[in-house]
Amino acid sequence: MPASQTPYDIPAHASTDDPRVTLDRQLGVFEPIPPYPPRTEREAEFYTLADGQMFVNMGPQHPSTHGVLRIVLKLDGEKVVDLDPVLGYLHRGVEKLCENADYHQAICYTDPLEYVSSLFMEWSPVMAFEKLLDVTVPRRAEYIRVLSGELLRIASHALYMGWFALDLGGITPILWSFIERDEIVDMLAALTGQRLLFNYYRIGGVNGDLNHEFLSRLGAWMSRATEQIESNQGLINANEIFVRRARGLGAVDRETALRMCWTGPNLRASGVPFDVRRAHPYSVYPELAFDIPTREEGDSLARYLLRMDEIRQSLRIIDQCLHEMPDGPVMAKLPRLLRPRPGRAYAAIEGPRGQLATYAISDGSDQPFRMRIHDPSFIHLQSVGLLTPGNLIADTMAIMASLDPVMGGVDK
Amino acid sequence: MTVVGRTWDRLTLPGKVLAVVVPLGAIVTVGLGLFVALLGAGIVRFLGDNLPLVRFVAAATAVLVLTIPSAFLIIYLELKVIALMNLRYGPDRVGPFGAAQSVAHGLKVLSKEDFTPTGADVPVFTMAPVVVFLSSVMSLLVLPFAPGLFGQDFNIGLLYFFAMGGLTVVGLLMAGWSSFNKYSLLGGLRSAAQVVSYEIPLTLSVAGILILAGTMSLNQIVIDQSGSFLDWFVFKQPLAFVIFFIAVTAEANRTPFDMAEADQELVAGFATEYSGMRFGFFFFAEYVNVFIVSGLTVALFFGGWNAPIAWPWPVTVGLDPGSLGLGLLALIALGPPALIVALALPFWLTNSRLPFWQALVIGFVLFNLVAVAAFLGLAFLSFDWVVGIVWFMLKAYAFVFVFIWMRGTLPRIRIDQLMGFAWKWLLPAALLNLFVTALAVIVVKS
Numbered sequence: 001m002p003a004s005q006t007p008y009d010i011p012a013h014a015s016t017d018d019p020r021v022t023l024d025r026q027l028g029v030f031e032p033i034p035p036y037p038p039r040t041e042r043e044a045e046f047y048t049l050a051d052g053q054m055f056v057n058m059g060p061q062h063p064s065t066h067g068v069l070r071i072v073l074k075l076d077g078e079k080v081v082d083l084d085p086v087l088g089y090l091h092r093g094v095e096k097l098c099e100n101a102d103y104h105q106a107i108c109y110t111d112p113l114e115y116v117s118s119l120f121m122e123w124s125p126v127m128a129f130e131k132l133l134d135v136t137v138p139r140r141a142e143y144i145r146v147l148s149g150e151l152l153r154i155a156s157h158a159l160y161m162g163w164f165a166l167d168l169g170g171i172t173p174i175l176w177s178f179i180e181r182d183e184i185v186d187m188l189a190a191l192t193g194q195r196l197l198f199n200y201y202r203i204g205g206v207n208g209d210l211n212h213e214f215l216s217r218l219g220a221w222m223s224r225a226t227e228q229i230e231s232n233q234g235l236i237n238a239n240e241i242f243v244r245r246a247r248g249l250g251a252v253d254r255e256t257a258l259r260m261c262w263t264g265p266n267l268r269a270s271g272v273p274f275d276v277r278r279a280h281p282y283s284v285y286p287e288l289a290f291d292i293p294t295r296e297e298g299d300s301l302a303r304y305l306l307r308m309d310e311i312r313q314s315l316r317i318i319d320q321c322l323h324e325m326p327d328g329p330v331m332a333k334l335p336r337l338l339r340p341r342p343g344r345a346y347a348a349i350e351g352p353r354g355q356l357a358t359y360a361i362s363d364g365s366d367q368p369f370r371m372r373i374h375d376p377s378f379i380h381l382q383s384v385g386l387l388t389p390g391n392l393i394a395d396t397m398a399i400m401a402s403l404d405p406v407m408g409g410v411d412k
Numbered sequence: 413m414t415v416v417g418r419t420w421d422r423l424t425l426p427g428k429v430l431a432v433v434v435p436l437g438a439i440v441t442v443g444l445g446l447f448v449a450l451l452g453a454g455i456v457r458f459l460g461d462n463l464p465l466v467r468f469v470a471a472a473t474a475v476l477v478l479t480i481p482s483a484f485l486i487i488y489l490e491l492k493v494i495a496l497m498n499l500r501y502g503p504d505r506v507g508p509f510g511a512a513q514s515v516a517h518g519l520k521v522l523s524k525e526d527f528t529p530t531g532a533d534v535p536v537f538t539m540a541p542v543v544v545f546l547s548s549v550m551s552l553l554v555l556p557f558a559p560g561l562f563g564q565d566f567n568i569g570l571l572y573f574f575a576m577g578g579l580t581v582v583g584l585l586m587a588g589w590s591s592f593n594k595y596s597l598l599g600g601l602r603s604a605a606q607v608v609s610y611e612i613p614l615t616l617s618v619a620g621i622l623i624l625a626g627t628m629s630l631n632q633i634v635i636d637q638s639g640s641f642l643d644w645f646v647f648k649q650p651l652a653f654v655i656f657f658i659a660v661t662a663e664a665n666r667t668p669f670d671m672a673e674a675d676q677e678l679v680a681g682f683a684t685e686y687s688g689m690r691f692g693f694f695f696f697a698e699y700v701n702v703f704i705v706s707g708l709t710v711a712l713f714f715g716g717w718n719a720p721i722a723w724p725w726p727v728t729v730g731l732d733p734g735s736l737g738l739g740l741l742a743l744i745a746l747g748p749p750a751l752i753v754a755l756a757l758p759f760w761l762t763n764s765r766l767p768f769w770q771a772l773v774i775g776f777v778l779f780n781l782v783a784v785a786a787f788l789g790l791a792f793l794s795f796d797w798v799v800g801i802v803w804f805m806l807k808a809y810a811f812v813f814v815f816i817w818m819r820g821t822l823p824r825i826r827i828d829q830l831m832g833f834a835w836k837w838l839l840p841a842a843l844l845n846l847f848v849t850a851l852a853v854i855v856v857k858s
Contacts, residue, residue: 170822170823172498239822241668
C-alpha cells in the first residue's frame with residue numbers, strides 16, 4: 001500500500017462524496033468521520049487532528065465499556081487529548097413507552113433501565129404515582145421496600161468493587177464480588193420470583209409478603225456478611241498496584257462535582273454529605289439510624305472506598321429493618337384501574353448510583369400524560385469528558401468504571 | 413480410461429482410500445529401501461563426521477515437538493488454577509478433570525478461519541506469529557534440563573537466551589504494525605517499549621551471577637550450584653533474584669506487566685486482528701515463554717537440576733539380567749501372569765460378588781501400574797539425568813504456578829508506572845547489586 005493511501009491522510013472533514021472516503025470504505029477502515037459539514041463548532045474542533053494525533057474508537061463492542069457506549073478518543077501517543085462519547089446504542093424510548101401504558105404496566109418498563117439494581121428504578125416511579133394518587137403505603141410494605149432496596153444496594157456496590165478491579169486488570173475480584181451478588185439475588189428471587197428484573201414494588205405496596213425461604217437465607221447471610229465482604233475486599237484494598245493506580249485518578253473537587261450535578265456516592269466522595277435519604281426523607285428512612293459516609297479526596301479510590309463504607313451502613317439498616325418491622329398488610333386497598341386526578345408529582349430516591357427521580361404528569365386518564373426519568377448514570381457519564389483528557393488510555397475505562405454508570409439508564 | 417473410471421466409481425470410500433494408499437506405500441517402501449541400500453553408508457559416515465550438527469538438528473526437532481505439550485499443560489494449569497482462585501470449576505468437560513481442554517483449544521484454533529484483514533501488510537502479518545513462536549522455542553535450546561540433557565552448551569548461552577528474548581519484540585512489533593489496527597499498533601509499541609526498558613535491569617541483575625560463576629554457559633552455571641541447596645545462587649544473590657524475577661515477568665508479558673495485550677484497554681493488543689492458527693502461535697508462544705522463563709529462573713538461581721540435598725544418587729543396580737540364563741526366560745514368561753493372579757486374588761477373595769475375570773482385569777491394571785512404577789523407580793535410581801529432569805521440572809513448574817498465581821491476584825500496572833519502576837527502582841538496584849557483588853569478590857579473592 002503506497003504511503004499516500006494510508007487512512008491517516010484522510011482529512012477529518014471528508015464528505016461522503018470524497019473518493020478518499022470510498023477508498024476508506026474499501027479498505028474496511030472505520031474512521032470517526034462526522035456528518036459533513038460539522039454541525040457544531042465543538043464537532044469541527046474535535047474532528048480536526050493536530051500533528052501526531054489519532055482517533056481511536058472505543059466501543060460500542062469494546063470489551064470493557066460498561067454497556068454499549070462508544071467513545072471516540074483523540075490520542076496523542078498513549079495520552080487522551082480529547083474525547084467524544086456517542087450515546088444512543090441502547091435507546092428504547094422508555095419514557096414514551098410508559099406514557100402508552102397504564103400506571104401498573106409502566107413499572108415493568110422502567111425496571112430494566114437500571115439492570116444492576118432494578119428495584120430502585122421501580123421505587124421512584126411507584127413513589128411518584130403514589131403521590132399522584134394520594135395513597136398511603138402500609139408501614140410493613142415500606143419496611144420491606146427499604147429492606148430489599150438496601151440488600152440490592154449492597155449487591156450493586158459489591159459488583160462495583162469487582163468491575164472497578166476488572167477495569168484495572170485484576171480478574172479475580174469480579175468473581176469474588178459475585179459471592180455476595182449471587183447470594184443476594186437468589187434471596188430476592190425467593191422473595192420476588194425473578195433474579196434480575198424483580199418487578200416487585202407495586203403502587204400502594206409490594207407484591208407479596210416476606211416468605212420463609214427469603215428470611216432464612218437472609219439470616220444465614222447476615223451472620224457472615226460483614227466478615228465475608230471485608231475478606232473479599234482484602235484482595236484489592238491492600239494491593240499496592242490497585243491503590244497506586246486508583247489514587248488521584250479522575251479527582252474532582254467539591255465545586256466541580258456540584259456544578260456537574262453529581263449526586264450519590266460520587267458526590268459524597270468529593271466531600272458533600274448529600275444523601276436523598278436524609279436531605280429529602282422518604283419511606284421509613286427517618287426512623288432508621290445510619291450515617292452518611294463522606295470522603296474528601298474526590299478521586300477514584302475515594303469513590304471506591306466510600307461505596308465500601310456504604311455497604312456497612314446498608315447492613316446496619318437491614319439489621320434495624322429486621323428488628324423493627326411491624327405486622328400488617330403489604331398492599332394498600334386500591335381499585336384495579338387507576339385514574340389519578342390531573343396533576344403532577346415528583347419523587348426522588350437515593351439509588352446506589354445517586355439520585356433517581358421520576359416526574360409524572362397525570363391528565364386524569366389511566367395512563368401518565370408525561371413521564372420523565374432522571375438517571376444519575378447519565379449525569380455522571382457527562383463528566384467523563386471532563387475527567388479523562390490528560391490521562392492515559394489505560395485510565396479511560398478506569399475513570400468510567402469509578403463513576404459506575406449503567407448504560408441502560410443513560411440511553412433510556 | 414472409461415474402464416478405470418467405471419471401476420473407480422464402483423469403489424466405496426475405504427476402497428478408494430486403499431486403492432491410493434497401498435500402491436503409494438509400496439512405492440515409498442521400495443524407494444526408501446533403495447535409498448538406504450545405495451546411500452546408507454555414506455549418510456551414516458556424514459552424520460558421524462558432523463555430530464554437533466546432528467545433535468543440533470535432533471535437539472531442535474525435540475524442542476519443537478515438545479513445546480506444544482508443555483504449552484498445553486501450562487494452558488490447562490492456568491485455566492484450572494485461576495478457576496480455583498476465582499471459585500469456579502474451570503474446565504471439567506473434556507477428558508478427566510478437563511485435562512484435554514487445551515487439546516480441544518488447539519483443535520479449535522486449527523479449524524478456525526485464518527483471517528487477514530483488508531489493508532494489512534500481508535507478508536509481515538503472516539511472518540509475525542512465526543517470529544514470535546520461533547524466538548521463544550529457540551531459547552529452549554540452551555536450557556539445561558538435566559546433566560547432559562540440553563540442546564547446545566554455548567559458552568555464550570545466557571547472551572543467546574537474552575538475544576532470543578529480544579527477538580520476540582520484533583515479532584510483536586511486526587504484528588502490531590502490520591495488522592492495520594490502532595489497538596494492535598498501540599499494543600506492539602507498548603511491548604517494544606516495555607521489553608527494551610526491562611532488558612537492562614534483567615541483564616544487569618544476572619551480571620552478578622556471571623561474576624560468581626565466571627561463565628555464561630547455563631550448563632556451567634548449574635554445575636557451579638551443585639551441592640546442597642545453600643549453594644544455590646538465590647542465597648548469594650537475593651536482590652538479583654528479586655530484580656530478575658520482576659524483569660522476567662515483564663519480559664514474558666505476564667500480569668501485572670501484560671501491557672501488550674491489556675484486554676481492558678487495547679481489546680487484545682497486538683493479537684486483535686489474528687485468528688485461527690496464527691493466533692494459536694501467539695498463544696502457544698506466550699505459554700512456552702512462561703515455561704522458559706521459569707526454567708531460566710530455576711537454572712540461574714535455584715540450582716537447575718541439582719537436588720536440594722546431595723542424595724547418594726545415582727546408585728548402580730547390581731543385577732545383571734544375563735547371569736540368570738534360562739531363569740530369565742522363565743521370569744519373563746511366568747512372572748507377569750503370576751503377579752497378575754497374585755494381585756487379583758485379594759479382590760476376588762474379599763468380594764464374593766466379583767466374577768474371577770473381573771478380578772483378573774483389576775489385577776492386570778494394577779500389575780501394569782506396579783510395573784511402570786518399578787521401571788520408573790529403577791530409572792530414577794539408576795540414571796542421574798532422570799533425577800535431574802524430575803528436580804528441574806518440579807522447580808520450573810513451581811515457578812509456573814507463581815506466574816499463574818500472580819495473574820490470578822494482581823491488577824495491571826499502568827504504562828508510565830511500569831517505565832518509572834524499571835528506570836527509577838530496578839536499574840539502580842541492579843547496579844547496586846552488581847557493585848556489591850564485584851566488591852565482595854575482590855575482597856574475598858584478595
